[in-house]
Amino acid sequence: MNRTSKACRDCDGRDGLSRRSFLRAGALSFMGLGLLDLLRVTAHAAGGSCDSVILVWLAGGPSHIDTFDPKPGQPTGGDFKAIGTAANGIQLCEHFPKLAKQMKLASLVRSLTNKEGSHERATYQMHTGYAPLGSIKHPSLGSLVIKEKGKINEDIPAYVSIGRQAFGAGFLGTEVAPFLIGDPNTATQNIYHSREVPEKRFADRVALLNKLDASFAASHKEAAEVADYGFQFQEAVKMMRSRSKDAFDYKKEEAKLKDYGASEFGKSMLIAKRLIEQGVRFVEVSLAGWDTHQDNFKRLPELCGTLDKGLATLIEDLNASGKLARTLVLCLGEFGRTPKINGQGGRDHYPRVWSAFMAGGGVKGGYVHGASDAEGGAPKDNPVSPGDLHATMFELLGVNHAKEHFTNQGRPIRIVDKGKAIKELMA
Numbered sequence: 008m009n010r011t012s013k014a015c016r017d018c019d020g021r022d023g024l025s026r027r028s029f030l031r032a033g034a035l036s037f038m039g040l041g042l043l044d045l046l047r048v049t050a051h052a053a054g055g056s057c058d059s060v061i062l063v064w065l066a067g068g069p070s071h072i073d074t075f076d077p078k079p080g081q082p083t084g085g086d087f088k089a090i091g092t093a094a095n096g097i098q099l100c101e102h103f104p105k106l107a108k109q110m111k112l113a114s115l116v117r118s119l120t121n122k123e124g125s126h127e128r129a130t131y132q133m134h135t136g137y138a139p140l141g142s143i144k145h146p147s148l149g150s151l152v153i154k155e156k157g158k159i160n161e162d163i164p165a166y167v168s169i170g171r172q173a174f175g176a177g178f179l180g181t182e183v184a185p186f187l188i189g190d191p192n193t194a195t196q197n198i199y200h201s202r203e204v205p206e207k208r209f210a211d212r213v214a215l216l217n218k219l220d221a222s223f224a225a226s227h228k229e230a231a232e233v234a235d236y237g238f239q240f241q242e243a244v245k246m247m248r249s250r251s252k253d254a255f256d257y258k259k260e261e262a263k264l265k266d267y268g269a270s271e272f273g274k275s276m277l278i279a280k281r282l283i284e285q286g287v288r289f290v291e292v293s294l295a296g297w298d299t300h301q302d303n304f305k306r307l308p309e310l311c312g313t314l315d316k317g318l319a320t321l322i323e324d325l326n327a328s329g330k331l332a333r334t335l336v337l338c339l340g341e342f343g344r345t346p347k348i349n350g351q352g353g354r355d356h357y358p359r360v361w362s363a364f365m366a367g368g369g370v371k372g373g374y375v376h377g378a379s380d381a382e383g384g385a386p387k388d389n390p391v392s393p394g395d396l397h398a399t400m401f402e403l404l405g406v407n408h409a410k411e412h413f414t415n416q417g418r419p420i421r422i423v424d425k426g427k428a429i430k431e432l433m434a
Contacts, residue, residue, distance in 0.1 A: 011189070034421065055405020056369030056433070058159065058333040059283050060152060062291040063276075063318060065340035066172060067298030068126070068361070070354050071348060072383040073307055075362035076117045081384045083346035086304040091283050094373030101310035105319035106364075110330065111373045112322055113366035114432055118377025118386040121342060121393055123319055126298070129341035129358060134174040136397050147174035149289040150183040151422055153404045158340035160286030164242065167282055169194070169275040170251050170293030178414045194255040198247060213244060225344040254278070254285040263324075268316040276317035280324055285332055287298035292317075297340055301351040314338075322366050335368025335403055346384045360386050361394060369403045371434045394426025402428035 033338050069367070070085075072078050076088035078111050089098040094111035099107050106113075106369035123129035135145035146154070149166040150336065164186035168174075176184040188194045204212075246252050253259055257277045265354050267273035272294045279290045296313060318338060325331035343361025343375045360379045377389035400424060401408040408423040 015354045019231060020374075028168055055123065055403060056333070057335045057367075057403040057405075058097070058156075059287065059330075060149075060289045060335045060337065060368070060400065060404070061279050061283065061321070062148070062289070063314075063336065063338035063364075064172075064291055064293040065132070065297050065314070065338065066169070066170075066295040067292050068340045068344060069127070069310075070299065070303060070307070070344035071117070071296040071360065071362040071379070072344070072354075073303065074103070074311065075115050075306040075364055076379055076383060078383050081382055083348070083384070085348065087307070088185060096374065097375055099280060102308050103315045103319075105315045108234060109319050109322045109366070112326060112338075113372060114370050114374040114375075114376065115363060116181050116363040116365065116386065116391050116396065116429075116432070117360075117379055118361055118390050119226065119339070119343075119361045119396065120386050120390045121392070124342065124356045125354075126341060129153065129186075130172075131174070131422070133341050133393055135177070135297040135338070136394060136426075137420075143418070143420070144177040145184070146177035146179040146183070146412075147399070147422065148305045149185055149291060150176040150179050151174070152289045152404060152406070153183040153414075154179055154412070155410075155422070156404060158286075159288055160251055161245070162251045162393065163246050163285060165285060165288040167279075167287055167289070168276060168291045168293075170291070171295060172250075172293055173291065177410065178420075188255070188278075191257060191271055191278055194257070194278055195252075195413060198252050198255060226274070232333075250286045254281040254287070257281070263320075266316070266320040268313055270313050270317075273317045274315050276321050280321055283325065283330055299344065300349070300355055303348070303353040305352070318364075331367040334367060335400060336366045337363065337400065338365075339363035343383075346382045360384065365432065369434055370432055376432050389431075391429065394423050396427055398423045398426035399432055403433065 031092045063175050072083060073087055074089050077087065077098055078084040079089040089108055090101045090104065092107040093097055094110035097110050121129065123132055128139055134147045136148070137145045141329070149168070153165045160386055166183065166185045167188065168185040169191060171189060173187050196345065255278060257264070257274045260277060260281070263277055266275060267277045270294070274291045277291050279355040296306070296310050322331060322336060325334055339362070342356055342358035344358045349355060360383065377391055378387040379385065380387045398408045406422065407427065410422050411419040413419055
């Protein structure tokens, strides 16, 4: 079995490592590791204005016109008003009052354009840089970032995905796969060993399994699965013994939930902040529900309100702590929605033009790159491809996006297939 297939094993149907399997592996590790009380930080990869990334994924494809690119006075403008922001000349949907106050710290791309109108295909492309291909499982952006930049904090996973969907390491293998958290309410489940098992007894059990598994590993040196099994266990035990694991517990800052919102998304965004503070390199948080073919204008106020609280508070907190300067926050979905409002009061899939929100990590504040036309139906100027957006992210990180990795069959695959970094977005 090659690494493409084994990276998908035991991951609740997603491409990555489930929290339960990861931590169960740790509890049974064949590595007899000592207690890791101190944070161990590796040197950052050279270059780049950005150390970490938070991807806020709006699953379903939000309407650009009803969020980041309002069209007041146009027949396609819909029911919502446009409001001014802290950045002169930039308007947002009225349901983003908190984000409006943060726009001096953020930029918008209003000319994203693509051809993929299927949720599955577009989501895959926006997460990997490639259209789906049956013969190759491409690595996600998060896995590519970890492959190139490595860990900041050796004690905890470098790539964490919070939500109902995740994209993993593909042919790059288990070492850079995401740590998956489906529900922020159970993010700490299985991280701590039972109180009925004291540390000495736990260590003895780990040491015993070390002996039992060592002979098996020695007799299966050529099996990649055995090496991955050991790696997962080693990483899990390391995390279980680290003080950094408290970053997964939003209740340590429960008073902040009034600002982030008590929704799953609000809790997830608070966890994301805590993870970045502890040296996690790449965090993805997803907010689903944006596939508004029906009742678009009834459903979006709640969705936008949830996003507004969580995203604006995250930016405010990262800025206050000094972390925003080197943390890129990127928020978007897989495509936009039609300018035309359909007979069900909704908007349909529309990859021809849509928007992205960016802040921190070397991105300009109070800037808009590109524009859609008057009705929001096509790029008016400076069209931006998915590859351009990805190339920009990697350039901010100091990563050569033209670099090639090789599949198990020896096929070279560039980090970014086709794209050019958007210099105008960079501070």
